[in-house]
Amino acid sequence: MTIPFSNKKESELFAKSLYDFIGKENNKKMSAYMSSENVFILHHGNSFSSTEDNESELTKHSVKVEFEYSDIRLYNIEQFYVFLHNFIEQISSQMTRTIYKTIGESCDKIGNVIDAKQEKMSNAEAFLEMLRKVELSVDKYGKVIMPQIHLHPSQSETFVKELEAQDETYHQLVENIKKEKSEQAIKKEHERLLKFEGISYE
Amino acid sequence: MNNYLLSIGCDIYDSSMLQNLSGAENDASNMFNCLIESKHSIYKKDFSKCIKSPTLNEVRQVLETILYDSQCPDIFTLFFAGHGGVVDSTYYLLLKDSNLERLSLSAISLSEIFRIISSLDIKHVNLVIDACHTGGLVNDLMTIIKPEIVGKKGSIGISILAAAASDEYAVEENGEGVLTSNLIRFINGDKQISSEVEYLDLVTLGKSISNIFNEKGIEQTPSAWGLNLYGPSLFAKNLFFNSDDSVGIHNFSYIPLMSTLGTTLESFKNELWEYYKDIDNISDYAKFLHLIQKILDEISDDDKILFIRGVGYRFIEKIDNDTSMKKLELINIFKSLLLPYLTNDGIIKQEVIKLIELFKYYGKKSLIAINEKLELDENFLIYKNEMLSNYYFLPIRISKLLSIAAQVLLLDTSSEKDTLKLIINIKKYYNNHFIVINDMQAPFLYIFFKIFSKLNLQEHVQDILEKYINNFLVIHGNIAKLGINSENTFKYILQKHSGEEIETSLLAVPSQTGSVFMLISKDYEINTYINLNMHYLDRKNFLLFIPKKINEFSLHLIRDGNNLILQCGLYFWTVEDFLSIYNSEIKTSFDDVDELLNICCIASSYIQPNRIPIMFN
Numbered sequence: 022m023t024i025p026f027s028n029k030k031e032s033e034l035f036a037k038s039l040y041d042f043i044g045k046e047n048n049k050k051m052s053a054y055m056s057s058e059n060v061f062i063l064h065h066g067n068s069f070s071s072t073e074d075n076e077s078e079l080t081k082h083s084v085k086v087e088f089e090y091s092d093i094r095l096y097n098i099e100q101f102y103v104f105l106h107n108f109i110e111q112i113s114s115q116m117t118r119t120i121y122k123t124i125g126e127s128c129d130k131i132g133n134v135i136d137a138k139q140e141k142m143s144n145a146e147a148f149l150e151m152l153r154k155v156e157l158s159v160d161k162y163g164k165v166i167m168p169q170i171h172l173h174p175s176q177s178e179t180f181v182k183e184l185e186a187q188d189e190t191y192h193q194l195v196e197n198i199k200k201e202k203s204e205q206a207i208k209k210e211h212e213r214l215l216k217f218e219g220i221s222y223e
Numbered sequence: 224m225n226n227y228l229l230s231i232g233c234d235i236y237d238s239s240m241l242q243n244l245s246g247a248e249n250d251a252s253n254m255f256n257c258l259i260e261s262k263h264s265i266y267k268k269d270f271s272k273c274i275k276s277p278t279l280n281e282v283r284q285v286l287e288t289i290l291y292d293s294q295c296p297d298i299f300t301l302f303f304a305g306h307g308g309v310v311d312s313t314y315y316l317l318l319k320d321s322n323l324e325r326l327s328l329s330a331i332s333l334s335e336i337f338r339i340i341s342s343l344d345i346k347h348v349n350l351v352i353d354a355c356h357t358g359g360l361v362n363d364l365m366t367i368i369k370p371e372i373v374g375k376k377g378s379i380g381i382s383i384l385a386a387a388a389s390d391e392y393a394v395e396e397n398g399e400g401v402l403t404s405n406l407i408r409f410i411n412g413d414k415q416i417s418s419e420v421e422y423l424d425l426v427t428l429g430k431s432i433s434n435i436f437n438e439k440g441i442e443q444t445p446s447a448w449g450l451n452l453y454g455p456s457l458f459a460k461n462l463f464f465n466s467d468d469s470v471g472i473h474n475f476s477y478i479p480l481m482s483t484l485g486t487t488l489e490s491f492k493n494e495l496w497e498y499y500k501d502i503d504n505i506s507d508y509a510k511f512l513h514l515i516q517k518i519l520d521e522i523s524d525d526d527k528i529l530f531i532r533g534v535g536y537r538f539i540e541k542i543d544n545d546t547s548m549k550k551l552e553l554i555n556i557f558k559s560l561l562l563p564y565l566t567n568d569g570i571i572k573q574e575v576i577k578l579i580e581l582f583k584y585y586g587k588k589s590l591i592a593i594n595e596k597l598e599l600d601e602n603f604l605i606y607k608n609e610m611l612s613n614y615y616f617l618p619i620r621i622s623k624l625l626s627i628a629a630q631v632l633l634l635d636t637s638s639e640k641d642t643l644k645l646i647i648n649i650k651k652y653y654n655n656h657f658i659v660i661n662d663m664q665a666p667f668l669y670i671f672f673k674i675f676s677k678l679n680l681q682e683h684v685q686d687i688l689e690k691y692i693n694n695f696l697v698i699h700g701n702i703a704k705l706g707i708n709s710e711n712t713f714k715y716i717l718q719k720h721s722g723e724e725i726e727t728s729l730l731a732v733p734s735q736t737g738s739v740f741m742l743i744s745k746d747y748e749i750n751t752y753i754n755l756n757m758h759y760l761d762r763k764n765f766l767l768f769i770p771k772k773i774n775e776f777s778l779h780l781i782r783d784g785n786n787l788i789l790q791c792g793l794y795f796w797t798v799e800d801f802l803s804i805y806n807s808e809i810k811t812s813f814d815d816v817d818e819l820l821n822i823c824c825i826a827s828s829y830i831q832p833n834r835i836p837i838m839f840n
Contacts, residue, residue: 022592024606025548025627026620028506032612034709039611042713090602093613096655098720101614 043108050113054120054171080119084111121171144183145191152198157206165203226298226457227289228271230255233305233318235276240323246395247304248275250353250403254302257407263460263481265422266300278320282331290343298457299340300349304400307354309389314360316352333363341366341379349425349458350383353400355392357385358446368450381450382425382458384432388444402445405432412462412479418471421464424456425449475499475541478533484526488534491518495534502541503549509831512556513779519560528570531557531578545585546592551627554582555826559777562823575819579634586631590641593624597648604653615712618656619664621649625687626667626829629674634822636678643683650687657690660715661703662731666828669739669835676746688747692740696756700763700791704731705833733764733788735835741765741801742837750798761792765801768834771811773820776834777827785810813838 051060063069063079070076086107092100128134133154137147155168172180214220232251234244255273259266270293272285290299306317308326315321315330322329333350340348352360360383386393386402394401408414409428416423416431429447436443449456462479465471472480472488475495479485488495491514498511505511519527535557542549558578564571596603604620605613625646632642649656659668668691675684695702703715711729718725737760744750770776770784787808795801816824816838824836 022544022546022589022596024604024620025593026506026616026623027606028612028616028620029504029606029608030506031709031712032606032609032616035612035615035712036609038710038713042717088610090605093605093610093617094602094652094655096614096618096658098614101611101716101720104611 039105043105043112046105046109047113047116050109051116054117077123082112082115082119084108084115086111144180145187148180148184149191149194149198152195152202155202157202159206159210163207163210165206167199224265224297225270225294226266226300227293227296228255228258228266228300228302229285229289230258230271230273230302231275231277231282231305231316231318232273232303233276235319236306236317237320238322241306241317241321244305244395246398246400247353249398250304250400251275251302253399253407254304254351254403257410258300258459261411261460263462265298265457265460270296276319279318279329279331282318286336286339290339290345295344297345298347298349299345300351300458301336302351302353302403304353304403307352308356309359309362312362314357314363316354333360334366337363337366337381345379347380347382347456349456350381351403351406351425352384353386353393353402355387356389357387357393358389358391358444360385361389361448364448364450378451380453380456381448382456383448383450384425384429385446385448386443388446391443394441394443401436401441401443402432405435410459412482412485415463415473415477415479417461418463418465418473418480420461422457423459423461425458426456428458470496476534476537478529484522484529484533487518487521487526488530499538499541502538505549508552508556509779509833512559512777512830515556515560516777516779519564524564524569524571527561527564528574531561531574535560539581546589548589548624548627550585551582551589551631552830554578554585555630555830558582558823558826559830562777562820562827563774565774565819565823567817572819575823579819579822583631583635583638586627587635587638587641590628590631590638590645594641594644594648597645597652601652604649612712614716615660617653618658618660621653621656622664622667622671624649625671629671630825630829632678633674633825639678639680643680646683646687654690657687658694659691659698659702659736661707662705662734662736663832664702665735665739666832666835668736669743669837670825670829670839672739672743672746673839676743681747685747685749688743688749689752692744692749692753695736695740696753696759700734700737700760701725702731702734702736703729733766735766735768735833737763737765737791738767738789738801738805739835741798742767742805742835744798745802754797754799757791757796757798763791765789765791767805767837769809769811769837770834773811773813773816773824773838776824776836776838777831779831781834813840 048057048060061069066079068076068078086104088100088104091097135142135147135150135154137144140147142150151168157168158166160166170180211222215222230251232248234246234248236243251273252275255271258264259268259271270289272289274281274285277285290296303316306321308315308317308323310326313327314333315326316333317323317326317330320329326332336350384402384406386400396404406428409416409423409431414431416427426447426449429445433445433447435441436445460481462481462485463473465473465480470492472478472485472492472495475492476488478488480489494514498505498514515530519530522530535553539550539553542553544550558575561571561575561578565575566572593603604617604624606616606620628642628645631638672684672688675681698719701719703712707715707729715725715729718729740753744753765788767787768781768784769787770781772783775781775783785808787805789795789801789804794804821836821839824838828834828836
């Protein structure tokens with residue numbers, strides 16, 4: 022004898038709706054790290070690339086959240102919410118780790134890394150060095166996008182205080198680098214756009 | 224093609240040594256009607272004959288007329304029912320004036336028949352002999368097994384169906400020979416051999432009939448012989464033949480394609496097949512019921528019965544497990560289907576009674592099985608593939624189960640012990656699931672609690688009703704609507720328990736469930752408690768559909784009737800207010816609704832939960 026009135030199809034749709042909800046909640050969390058324009062939906066394959074030399078494997082994320090039969094038998098509705106919360110937290114934390122890991126690997130590959138400890142640099146020096154190394158980009162409206170700084174919450178206050186405590190010369194230097202990098206970014210964007218036959222600035 | 228039939232039945236014998244028979248003439252008439260009068264007959268009526276208790280001369284004359292005076296037949300079929308016997312290795316068909324002491328002169332031998340037909344240009348001969356000792360005709364075959372008669376291209380083919388072995392008698396039952404009556408069932412489509420061949424042949428028929436005799440323990444051994452067979456050995460049209468490679472109605476029914484009902488079913492075959500092949504996963508029975516209602520609208524009462532027997536039972540049989548609730552749900556569908564045609568007498572009533580018996584049979588088995596399962600596995604009612612969906616569906620599943628158990632109890636009070644055991648088991652393992660989720664639970668709960676109050680068993684379920692009512696009050700009557708999109712069921716659960724206001728589009732407005740609690744509360748003396756807490760349901764609209772004609776209660780859309788919608792805090796403040804308005808609004812008398820009607824109405828609202836069987840009161 023099988024379970025009576027299983028509502029198999031309806032239960033599957035219930036689950037689909039639940040996972041859609043989890044997906045949306047996860048996307049909300051991920052939008053803090055990544056522009057929605059950079060979120061791609063792919064339907065096939067196990068890797069992605071723009072050119073042959075930067076092919077990347079697709080990373081699988083999985084979450085295991087345990088649920089007791091007794092919670093269902095007792096209609097323990099709190100566990101329902103605990104399940105949703107744990108699921109969303111686990112999947113988003115996994116994906117966040119993957120994002121940092123991927124960025125770190127890319128930076129290592131092109132040498133765009135500053136090891137402040139080894140070089141015995143202060144935070145302010147490291148920041149300046151980072152600005153020098155980074156290449157700025159331009160958004161679809163032609164506006165320069167400034168880089169983001171991601172810090173552990175325990176370090177952020179010290180870091181900001183140290184930068185604010187720097188003298189006028191330091192700040193001027195920062196502004197000069199930003200200006201120079203911005204001009205470079207705009208110039209590069211112009212050059213890129215000029216490759217289209219239908220665009221000219223004459 | 225020129226196909227002729229000679230059907231002979233001999234009941235009357237002049238000789239005192241030969242006992243008169245009572246079924247041979249009937250057999251000859253039945254066979255003639257079956258093969259000739261059918262619109263799918265392959266025989267020419269004008270050149271075919273049925274003769275009853277003829278003399279030897281009469282038979283010879285008719286044979287001469289059929290075989291020589293008309294155009295030579297392509298197929299000639301001779302049916303004989305009467306006495307038969309073997310003398311000196313020759314099998315004789317005994318006629319009215321046959322004399323046992325001089326059979327060679329007074330009866331017709333098979334050798335003579337073979338000699339006549341072998342001299343003609345007949346392509347195929349069918350011989351059906353429903354008489355004693357017919358196995359003895361094997362000797363006569365020697366007459367025809369000669370190189371100049373058979374063997375050459377295009378020479379005569381012969382099929383023979385004989386009723387009994389050479390040492391056996393042929394049995395008559397209810398005024399007809401058992402061989403003939405079984406043969407007729409295959410010809411007229413009561414029984415099916417195959418749908419792949421366009422014509423039935425005697426050898427295949429003989430094997431099937433022989434199997435039936437074997438299974439039923441009939442002490443008679445029919446046998447069939449085929450001689451020089453090539454191409455199709457035509458005897459009768461196969462009413463189940465489906466020339467199309469696609470799905471045929473034989474795939475899901477016992478109805479012959481070439482019958483009136485078969486023709487109607489042909490236009491619904493794809494839809495019916497979709498349900499049949501996936502019967503274990505049907506969840507929307509109301510849709511299935513609606514489809515069949517459309518079919519039943521088009522057919523006669525006799526065909527409605529045939530439909531239930533030839534399609535309904537086939538669907539029920541398709542569910543392998545005898546303890547599956549799906550069998551009971553299907554039976555409820557067929558009970559609902561017959562409701563519009565149910566009268567105080569007649570064939571429909573008889574069929575409903577049969578369905579009720581079937582429901583009782585499977586119902587009791589199911590109750591026993593589910594109790595055993597629950598005792599072995601306390602998680603049995605949890606759908607394990609999608610665990611979280613149980614927060615929505617398990618309370619509904621339980622109320623459905625309660626409803627089914629109560630229906631079994633109503634029909635068969637001997638199942639009281641098993642029903643109460645089930646209730647104890649559910650209370651033991653799923654006590655927190657007596658909650659209302661969707662308005663579809665309204666009829667399930669009405670059926671359950673009404674049956675228990677009718678049988679004076681309230682004490683066993685009083686606490687369950689209190690739980691349901693408390694839950695309904697706590698959630699302020701905010702239950703999900705009937706027909707809620709399955710993808711929104713998650714949303715409903717999420718919103719219901721998150722403290723947010725539930726989207727109105729997900730809710731039952733108005734709801735039947737509140738009305739059900741009003742209607743049953745007095746039976747359980749819980750009306751005072753509800754009155755004290757009625758303010759939790761302030762501004763909620765309660766619905767009761769009151770049908771005008773009971774026989775329309777199972778229709779997909781009941782056009783004639785009133786939707787009574789009463790808002791709490793506007794039209795009523797107490798259970799008594801509600802009941803007073805309800806009673807004044809009832810224009811139909813439900814007092815004389817008989818038991819069968821009530822049972823069919825209960826079945827209808829179980830299958831289509833957008834109505835409450837208020838006639839069951």
